Amino acid sequence: xxxxxxxxxxxxxxxxxxxxxxxxxxxxxxxxxxxxxxxxxxxxxxxxxxxxxxxxxxxxxxxxxxxxxxxxxxxxxxxxxxxxxxxxxxxxxxxxxxxxxxxxxxxxxxxxxxxxxxxxxxxxxxxxxxxxxxxxxxxxxxxxxxxxxxxxxxxxxxxxxxxxxxxxxxxxxxxxxxxxxxxxxxxxxxxxxxxxxxxxxxxxxxxxxxxxxxxxxxxxxxxxxxxxxxxxxxxxxxxxxxxxxxxxxxxxxxxxxxxxxxxxxxxxxxxxxxxxxxxxxxxxxxxxxxxxxxxxxxxxxxxxxxxxxxxxxxxxxxxxxxxxxxxxxxxxxxxxxxxxxxxxxxxxxxxxxxxxxxxx
Amino acid sequence: xxxxxxxxxxxxxxxxxxxxxxxxxxxxxxxxxxxxxxxxxxxxxxxxxxxxxxxxxx
Numbered sequence: 005x006x007x008x009x010x011x012x013x014x015x016x017x018x019x020x021x022x023x024x025x026x027x028x029x030x031x032x033x034x035x036x037x038x039x040x041x042x043x044x045x046x047x048x049x050x051x052x053x054x055x056x057x058x059x060x061x062x063x064x065x066x067x068x069x070x071x072x073x074x075x076x077x078x079x080x081x082x083x084x085x086x087x088x089x090x091x092x093x094x095x096x097x098x099x100x101x102x103x104x105x106x107x108x109x110x111x112x113x114x115x116x117x118x119x120x121x122x123x124x125x126x127x128x129x130x131x132x133x134x135x136x137x138x139x140x141x142x143x144x145x146x147x148x149x150x151x152x153x154x155x156x157x158x159x160x161x162x163x164x165x166x167x168x169x170x171x172x173x174x175x176x177x178x179x180x181x182x183x184x185x186x187x188x189x190x191x192x193x194x195x196x197x198x199x200x201x202x203x204x205x206x207x208x209x210x211x212x213x214x215x216x217x218x219x220x221x222x223x224x225x226x227x228x229x230x231x232x233x234x235x236x237x238x239x240x241x242x243x244x245x246x247x248x249x250x251x252x253x254x255x256x257x258x259x260x261x262x263x264x265x266x267x268x269x270x271x272x273x274x275x276x277x278x279x280x281x282x283x284x285x286x287x288x289x290x291x292x293x294x295x296x297x298x299x300x301x302x303x304x305x306x307x308x309x310x311x312x313x314x315x316x317x318x319x320x321x322x323x324x325x326x327x328x329x330x331x332x333x334x335x336x337x338x339x340x341x342x343x344x345x346x347x348x349x350x351x352x353x354x355x356x357x358x359x360x361x362x363x364x
Numbered sequence: 365x366x367x368x369x370x371x372x373x374x375x376x377x378x379x380x381x382x383x384x385x386x387x388x389x390x391x392x393x394x395x396x397x398x399x400x401x402x403x404x405x406x407x408x409x410x411x412x413x414x415x416x417x418x419x420x421x422x
Contacts, residue, residue: 190374191397191416199397206398237396321374321418330415361416362397 201355217242245294284308382409
């Protein structure tokens with residue numbers, strides 16, 4: 005009798021098939037959950053570390069008067085409810101209002117912790133608070149998705165988490181590694197635009213044109229250059245769109261050039277410089293919307309120069325490769341001005357990005 | 365399992381405004397890009413911070 009007709013062998017084959025038919029999903033759930041559990045443990049440690057770093061930083065640098073830990077924990081738990089988008093009409097203004105209200109609230113309450121706090125320290129604490137609060141939120145969401153799938157014994161429910169987890173972990177690790185740079189006030193990869201424009205405006209008179217945003221006016225080959233960036237060396241991105249509105253109300257601009265960091269694609273080299281069209285500015289989108297609207301209504305072409313980098317490079321200490329590109333970007337800006345404008349015209353150059361550690 | 369721990373060391377590059385000499389040193393708290401930093405070691409000029417960056421050591 006061959007193995008094929010042996011009833012014992014048939015049972016040995018059939019039993020695993022039956023097990024997989026009825027319990028396959030559950031087995032997959034157990035295998036996947038061990039990987040997710042490891043990631044959740046890592047996220048938990050990021051959350052705890054960022055909170056501890058924030059508390060220690062405030063204790064050492066600000067010498068707060070009141071009970072610090074309770075207040076910090078309350079800040080970390082703050083959430084933002086985005087406006088309803090069933091009727092998208094006017095949603096940009098609503099999003100801007102919500103985000104700015106949150107920023108203003110945090111700023112005022114950090115000030116209350118230590119009324120003598122300098123602007124530089126205030127912006128650093130605000131950024132550290134944002135990082136710690138984002139890490140806490142990521143941990144909560146991932147943990148919630150995992151526990152829900154486990155509670156329901158529902159494998160398909162854990163699939164989206166399994167797919168997204170590598171990207172989530174990349175973001176979380178970048179945020180955790182960003183903390184030392186912001187604490188020390190060191191420039192980050194995202195600050196390359198601010199670095200280029202900051203250097204260009206070194207010998208010019210600066211004026212505050214919008215909240216945490218500075219403007220300088222200079223000349224280049226009979227063209228007027230308006231140089232705009234966030235006010236360094238604070239950890240801020242400023243409000244370039246508000247500044248543009250003010251500049252356009254009293255000046256005629258012929259070209260806008262924006263310099264920013266951009267996320268590189270997989271396979272692309274870090275710190276490569278690319279040129280393009282359109283407003284190069286990140287964030288939720290209301291700044292870009294406002295810049296595009298002003299440029300369109302005034303018929304101003306918008307050019308952009310970006311320095312490619314990874315998520316981690318953008319928010320951690322600037323790498324040598326990115327810093328070395330500052331002069332290349334600067335010469336490309338001047339070339340762009342020569343190629344796209346005539347003598348007597350005006351150009352606005354915006355250095356977009358967080359200006360921590362970069363003065364002007 | 366075999367990944368080496370990476371350490372990032374921050375450096376500051378100073379450039380003399382007078383003779384243009386560049387000097388690389390370790391970053392110290394308070395270094396800010398384009399601010400005056402120290403006296404030049406080769407002339408009587410002042411140096412300013414030209415670059416601040418991190419280098420990874422495995």
